[in-house]
Amino acid sequence: MKGVAILGATGSIGASARAVLRQHPNRFHAVALTAHRNAGALRELVAELHPSLAVIADAPVPGDLPPGRTEWRSGRQALLDAATHPDADIVINALVGAAGLEPTLAALRAGKRVALANKESLVCGGPLVLEAARRGGGELTPVDSEHSAILQCLSGTRAEDVRRLVLTASGGPFRAWPLERIGAVTPADALRHPTWNMGSKVTIDSATLANKALEVIEAHFLFGVGYDRIEAVVHPQSIIHSMVETVDGSVLAQMGFPTMEIPVLYALTYPERLPYEARRYDPVAGGPLTFEAVDTARFPAFALGFQAGRAGGTAPAVFNAANEVAVAEFLAGRCTFPCIAEAIADALDRWPNGPVDTLDDVLAADGWARRATNDFLNQLAPCS
Structure with missing residues (x-):
């Protein structure tokens, strides 16, 4: 079973990642979850997925947490620790903006597979990211639907x-x-x-x-x-x-049909594929297809x-x-x-x-x- 850290677990990519984990509980389990400030939403996810680490990146840890096996932490170093968690085989980086670069570098240097939804990591620090992957033995797999499509076509x-x-x-x-x-x-x-x-x-x-x-x-x-x-x-x-x-x-x-669940799944399993229940493509219902410059x-x-x-x-x-x-x-x-x-x-x-x-x-x-x-x-x- 693969351990998965989800950085930005309360956002839209995080929701898709959770859907994937629910369909394959015998293949993946959450070991670390992070949120920017939404402690309430993160608390609900912790109750569902039972990670060993939960991180609030830019707010204090709630003071009324129920007892449990999840360690709660806050701040930049805690976010980096989630990205390099020893039980995480795969790190889904769904952080928003340039703040995602440092966790990407840390995860790759630690030899993780980074399922990258934070495109800003490569935009801002492309040469650094590629060097971190080379030196640390980490691996990049894209989560964006466009780049997942290209990876599959290649x-x-x-x-x-x-x-x-x-x-x-x-x-x-x-x-x-x-x-x-x-x-x-x-x-x-x-x-x-x-x-x-x-x-x-x-x-x-x-x-x-x-x-x-x-x-x-x-x-x-x-x-x-x-x-x-x-x-x-x-x-x-x-x-x-x-x-x-x-x-x-x-x-x-x-x-x-538009869904981020399939790209997330492929980023986790590449180059293999797993069965997945999603809306199946119907070429009649999906057409006509048009293009513009x-x-x-x-x-x-x-x-x-x-x-x-x-x-x-x-x-x-x-x-x-x-x-x-x-x-x-x-x-x-x-x-x-x-x-x-x-x-x-x-x-x-x-x-x-x-x-x-x-x-x-x-x-x-x-x-x-x-x-x-x-x-x-x-x-x-x-x-x-």
């Missing part, structure tokens, strides 16, 4: 036979809105995703297509493919999760992220941090939807890019971008 395909990767994007809720209406978008509008049920940060990123830019950068590091051979296409039905074109012109696609005038954050990926170094970390700050401000009602891309552009324009040699390089770029983005947004009332 099965049996030599690296030199890959011509290009094509990531699909739903286009979010504003794909067909007139451009003049985008400035009036509210957080409630942006949180109404047409096909996926995700946390608020990822849902806003899907509405701006910043999420797809992050996934392009992630794919570059995961699969060792240059940016000139990675593309994105809007696919509103979210049935085809990504495609791989080979040098002979064949195109391989992984398909299915990414409109960078409608989705400027996508173009900015692609630009940051090509620039390399610390530019992707700056892109990510500026986006995180701007999305938080938009959700709080303190800036407009177009402000998100404007703030990212400002940060990238002003950052003197440099290499990623150490974690401190990433943290310096991240900290600078957060301060610069806050300053930029505070000067605008409101953004245009």
Whole structure:
């Protein structure tokens, strides 16, 4: 039986992971669970899954815990201890944002398989993550549906036979809105995703297509493919999760109704497969399938992220941090939807890019971008 640590157990990926564990209780068991601040939700999960360690990353441990075998801890070191738990064979990193990088590095250095839903780990610290896996003997398996699809399509395909990767994007809720209406978008509008049920940060990123830019950068590091051979296409039905074109012109696609449970399961079992009860794909009910080019005038954050990926170094970390700050401000009602891309552009324009040699390089770029983005947004009332 494999021991599993779930970082971010109370979020949407955590819910999918718990569903997987319930269907295969003889193959997987939870040894560590973490939450950001939601102690109440974590308490319920502890009562269900009985891990040996429960961690509240950014809040104190509740004072009225019932007796039990679960140790409760809080803080950064406790989170890292969950990521390196001696009984964890697999670490599901479902943390949100750049905060997921350090636990990814720690788990890989400890030789764990990291089922990675925290794309920011590779976006901000790709070279560090790959080096940690090499030195520590750890392994990365993707949880994002797009990268899981690519991993499945690459099965049996030599690296030199890959011509290009094509990531699909739903286009979010504003794909067909007139451009003049985008400035009036509210957080409630942006949180109404047409096909996926995700946390608020990822849902806003899907509405701006910043999420797809992050996934392009992630794919570059995961699969060792240059940016000139990675593309994105809007696919509103979210049935085809990504495609791989080979040098002979064949195109391989992984398909299915939207669910994160199947990618989570595959990340745990790769390269094997286990039976799983989920909604089976019906090609009649799932059709017709349509595709559109990414409109960078409608989705400027996508173009900015692609630009940051090509620039390399610390530019992707700056892109990510500026986006995180701007999305938080938009959700709080303190800036407009177009402000998100404007703030990212400002940060990238002003950052003197440099290499990623150490974690401190990433943290310096991240900290600078957060301060610069806050300053930029505070000067605008409101953004245009």
